[in-house]
Amino acid sequence: xxxxxxxxxxxxxxxxxxxxxxxxxxxxxxxxxxxxxxxxxxxxxxxxxxxxxxxxxxxxxxxxxxxxxxxxxxxxxxxxxxxxxxxxxxxxxxxxxxxxxxxxxxxxxxxxxxxxxxxxxxxxxxxxxxxxxxxxxxxxxxxxxxxxxxxxxxxxxxxxxxxxxxxxxxxxxxxxxxxxxxxxxxxxxxxxxxxxxxxxxxxxxxxxxxxxxxxxxxxxxxxxxxxxxxxxxxxxxxxxxxxxxxxxxxxxxxxxxxxxxxxxxxxxxxxxxxxxxxxxxxxxxxxxxxxxxxxxxxxxxxxxxxxxxxxxxxxxxxxxxxxxxxxxxxxxxxxxxxxxxxxxxxxxxxxxxxxxxxxxxxxxxxxxxxxxxxxxxxxxxxxxxxxxxxxxxxxxxxxxxxxxxxxxxxxxxxxxxxxxxxxxxxxxxxxxxxxxxxxxxxxxxxxxxxxxxxxxxxxxxxxxxxxxxxxxxxxxxxxxxxxxxxxxxxxxxxxxxxxxxxxxxxxxxxx
RNA sequence: GCGCCUCUAGCUCAAUGGUUAGAGCAGUGGGCUUUUAACCCAUUGGUUCAGGGUUCGAGUCCCUGGGGGCGCACCA
Numbered sequence: 001x002x003x004x005x006x007x008x009x010x011x012x013x014x015x016x017x018x019x020x021x022x023x024x025x026x027x028x029x030x031x032x033x034x035x036x037x038x039x040x041x042x043x044x045x046x047x048x049x050x051x052x053x054x055x056x057x058x059x060x061x062x063x064x065x066x067x068x069x070x071x072x073x074x075x076x077x078x079x080x081x082x083x084x085x086x087x088x089x090x091x092x093x094x095x096x097x098x099x100x101x102x103x104x105x106x107x108x109x110x111x112x113x114x115x116x117x118x119x120x121x122x123x124x125x126x127x128x129x130x131x132x133x134x135x136x137x138x139x140x141x142x143x144x145x146x147x148x149x150x151x152x153x154x155x156x157x158x159x160x161x162x163x164x165x166x167x168x169x170x171x172x173x174x175x176x177x178x179x180x181x182x183x184x185x186x187x188x189x190x191x192x193x194x195x196x197x198x199x200x201x202x203x204x205x206x207x208x209x210x211x212x213x214x215x216x217x218x219x220x221x222x223x224x225x226x227x228x229x230x231x232x233x234x235x236x237x238x239x240x241x242x243x244x245x246x247x248x249x250x251x252x253x254x255x256x257x258x259x260x261x262x263x264x265x266x267x268x269x270x271x272x273x274x275x276x277x278x279x280x281x282x283x284x285x286x287x288x289x290x291x292x293x294x295x296x297x298x299x300x301x302x303x304x305x306x307x308x309x310x311x312x313x314x315x316x317x318x319x320x321x322x323x324x325x326x327x328x329x330x331x332x333x334x335x336x337x338x339x340x341x342x343x344x345x346x347x348x349x350x351x352x353x354x355x356x357x358x359x360x361x362x363x364x365x366x367x368x369x370x371x372x373x374x375x376x377x378x379x380x381x382x383x384x385x386x387x388x389x390x391x392x393x394x395x396x397x398x399x400x401x402x403x404x405x406x407x408x409x410x411x412x413x414x415x416x417x418x419x420x421x422x423x424x425x426x427x428x429x430x431x432x433x434x435x436x437x438x439x440x441x442x443x444x445x446x447x448x449x450x451x452x453x454x455x456x457x458x459x460x461x462x463x464x465x466x467x468x469x470x471x472x473x474x475x476x477x478x479x480x481x482x483x484x485x486x487x488x489x490x491x492x493x494x495x496x497x498x499x500x501x502x503x504x505x506x507x508x509x510x511x
Numbered sequence: 512g513c514g515c516c517u518c519u520a521g522c523u524c525a526a527u528g529g530u531u532a533g534a535g536c537a538g539u540g541g542g543c544u545u546u547u548a549a550c551c552c553a554u555u556g557g558u559u560c561a562g563g564g565u566u567c568g569a570g571u572c573c574c575u576g577g578g579g580g581c582g583c584a585c586c587a
Contacts, residue, residue, distance in 0.1 A: 020556050021521045024538060066545095081548075088544035105544065122537070135545050159522035159536055161548045166518090168579045180522090223587055243587095270512090270585050376587085400587070418587070428587060456586085479587095494580095505578070511521095 021156070021511065028121060028154045035149070042152040047127035050074040054097025056132065057140060065138035069131055075100070075142060076127040076150060078179065079120055081160055089117055093128065093142070102128060103141040113146065122160065123153030123179075171502055184497075191486040191498050193309035195262060198282055198482070201304050205297070207258040207284055212247035214240060214264070220464070221245035221403070223456040224267040227277075240266035244283040245403065245477065246464050249432060252285050252475050253467045260284035262482060273494040274424055277503045280482040289476035290405075290431040291415040295392055298419060298427060298478060299328055302390070302485060309489050316491065317422045322389045332395040333379050334413070340382040347371035347397040347412045354378075368452055372397025372412070387420040402442040402458060404430035419480070421488055427480035434475060436468035 032042045050073050051059075060069070077095035084090075087106040092099050106114040120126065130144040158164045163180035170177040170184070177184045199209070219226035221243030228237050244261050251259045262282045269275065286293060303324040306313045313325040337345045341357060347370070354374040358365050363381045365374055375397050387393070395413040398406055404414035416430035433439050443460040450457035486498040496502040 020538095023556075024521065027538075083546045083549045084543085085546060085549075086543040088546080090546045090549080092547085101547080103545080107544080135547090137545070137547080139545085139547070141545095156521050156537060159524095159548095161536065162523040165523070166579080168518090169522090171579090176522095225586090267586075272586085273581080275586065396587080416587095425587070507578080 024156050025154050028152060031119060031121075032152050032154075035152075040149075042149055044148070044150060047076050047148065047150055048074060049076045049127065052097040053077060053093065053095045053100040056100055056142070057098050060132045060134075061140060063132070063134045063140065065134050066136050067134045068143070069133060071132045072129070073132060073142060074127065074129050077125070078153075079122055079124045079126060080157075082120070082122060084118065087114075089114075090141075091120070093126070101135075101139050101141040102130070102144050102147070103133060103135065104144045104147060108143065108145060109147070116149075117144075117147050120147070120149070121153060121156070123155070123157045124149060125151040125153070167496075168504075171496055171504060172507060174500055187486070187490045187492060187497050188500065190309045190490045191482075194305045194486050194489060195280075195482060197305040197308035198262065198301055198480075200308075201301055202260050202284060205258070207260045207286075208256055210248070210251060210256070210259045210261050211263070212241075212244060212251075212261060216241050218459060218461050220458050220461050222267075223458070225269055225455055227266050227268045242267050243479065244281060245479065246461060248283055248285045249472060249475065249477070250464065250467045252287050252432075253470050253472045257287040258285070271503060273496075274484070276483065276495050276499050279495070279499070281479055282482055283477065283479045285432070285475055285477045287473045287475050290474060291394075291417060291429060291476055294429040294476040294478040295328075295330065295417060298392075298429065298480065299324075301480065302426075302488075305485060306489055315488065317388055317488075320388060324390060328390045328392055328419075330392040330394055330417070332413075333383075333393050333397075334375060334395060336383040336393065337375055337378045341378070345375060345378065347375050347399065368449070368454075370397075370399045372399030376400050384420065385423045388422055390419060390421045390426070392417040393420055399445075401430065402446050403433055403439075405433045406438075421484075424484055424487075425481070426484045426488070427478060429476065429478035432472070432475040432477045434468060434472035436465055439468055440465055 035042045053075060056073060056075065063069070075093065075095070077093040079091050080094045080099065081092035082089060089104040091102040091104065093102050104114070104117050109117065127148045127150050128142055128144050129146045130142040133141050133143045135141055158176055158180050164170050164173075164177055170181070202209070215229070215231070215238040217238065219239035219242045222245070224242040226239040226242050228239055230237050242265055244263055244265065248259050248261065260282060262280060264278050265281045266278050268277065271277065284294070284297070286297070303313050306315060306324050314321060314323050334346050341361065345354070345357065347354075349371060351371055354371050355365060358374055358378060361378065361382060363377050365377060369377075379393070394417040395407060395410070396404065396416040396418070398412060398414050401414040401416050404416040407413040407415050414430060416428070418428045419426040433442070440460070443458065443465070446458040447460050450459055483495050483498050487493075487495060490498055492498065
């Protein structure tokens with residue numbers, strides 16, 4: 001550890017007057033030195049607490065005003081507010097669970113200790129021994145006998161009332177955002193509740209949680225541009241995964257029957273209110289099931305997550321109330337498009353008809369696109385934006401679904417669905433294609449598209465085909481964007497509100 | 512990548528192109544033993560994102576660059 005002598009840094013040492021940031025830091029650093037000079041440690045190693053603040057409120061929240069108890073407690077947290085009335089100091093202590101007032105009286109603590117309390121700054125961490133009481137006005141408080149500094153904050157907190165509002169600062173300094181913005185803390189509690197709820201639901205259904213490689217030889221399982229990295233010892237490029245799918249289905253071949261993973265995936269694409277380059281995907285695969293089974297599981301997962309995170313299945317989207325517990329509509333993509341254009345649309349139609357339909361509705365297309373791709377583009381342009389309530393859009397054209405099984409009733413379509421909520425895609429699932437011969441043909445189509453210049457197209461994954469050749473049972477598979485579910489339940493419009501440290505450009509200079 | 516908006520004290524915000532850029536909070540000094548964003552008195556603190564330009568005069572207008580936001584494009 002390097003300890004610098006403050007005298008070597010006159011910029012910081014000689015600015016204890018004034019009140020700029022540098023002066024404020026210098027003043028607090030001087031206080032630290034003062035404590036050490038007299039033998040006190042401003043950064044002690046540990047503190048034993050008897051209760052969290054939430055536990056205190058739960059147990060004593062109903063005390064009558066003006067009650068003094070004999071109950072000795074030890075609590076710890078950060079000083080958020082201080083109200084100094086002379087010989088009596090009120091402070092607001094915050095821990096993860098709650099905020100509770102400290103009642104610190106000079107007559108109780110003694111003169112010397114009280115002087116130290118006066119020296120505490122907003123932002124300091126303290127451990128407090130005292131008794132539970134309520135004030136005359138009924139505020140639940142800890143009457144402190146000792147207030148021990150646990151960690152001295154050198155940098156001042158943001159505005160005590162307004163908190164942090166500048167989004168740039170909030171996302172860059174998430175630590176400060178979490179300290180002062182209750183809303184930010186709540187969003188991440190919801191996210192946690194969603195993730196743990198998914199795990200509980202899936203464990204109860206007999207799914208095994210697996211961990212599969214992040215570094216891939218081929219970035220398969222989705223259409224997206226990958227990040228490339230390099231392994232020095234093997235001297236080869238590797239791709240960060242863009243999906244979990246292909247490894248999971250290898251495990252189904254291996255006989256694991258029910259697997260899931262909640263993992264980070266990476267897509268080298270634009271950043272927006274709905275996209276972060278790294279995000280969290282839950283994928284699951286269930287042997288002997290098909291798309292209907294995984295649609296049912298989807299409803300159950302999200303509905304249960306709402307119960308666990310919010311205590312209700314009622315949610316509001318764009319001012320409209322919906323109950324997640326009601327069955328979600330299931331409707332074919334071709335039916336959406338047919339409805340939007342006023343006549344029957346299907347990828348089997350002559351390509352010229354579909355192209356003129358695209359032109360008619362202002363949808364630009366490329367000549368290499370087939371009818372299936374055109375139908376999807378029409379759906380995205382004309383229908384996607386109108387879907388508000390949770391909905392399964394089903395029957396994606398085979399052309400755009402290289403890993404999905406063809407619909408048992410329609411060879412142009414697949415047994416595939418996407419979940420849409422508030423115009424956003426929440427997830428995707430299908431009856432898995434398990435015929436190795438057909439899978440090879442689909443891969444070869446992908447490879448042809450890639451060779452023709454489609455940067456997001458896949459290629460032939462020979463190892464995956466070898467796995468299929470051993471035989472994959474009929475399987476239903478599902479992928480859900482966990483960040484999007486968290487957004488839905490937290491009621492926020494930006495994915496950055498549910499990702500602790502979203503991807504940002506580097507800061508020019510930190511002061 | 513394109514368009515629009517935005518950036519002022521540690522934080523939250525003011526400031527018709529016109530004195531020396533202000534206020535609240537935080538900080539500092541003083542007062543106060545039941546406060547609740549405590550209060551009262553006094554007070555410190557600025558590279559107005561950066562660099563150019565127009566002007567007698569620029570936080571304000573223009574240009575270039577940077578950060579961020581929103582929209583579009585991209586995005587299974």
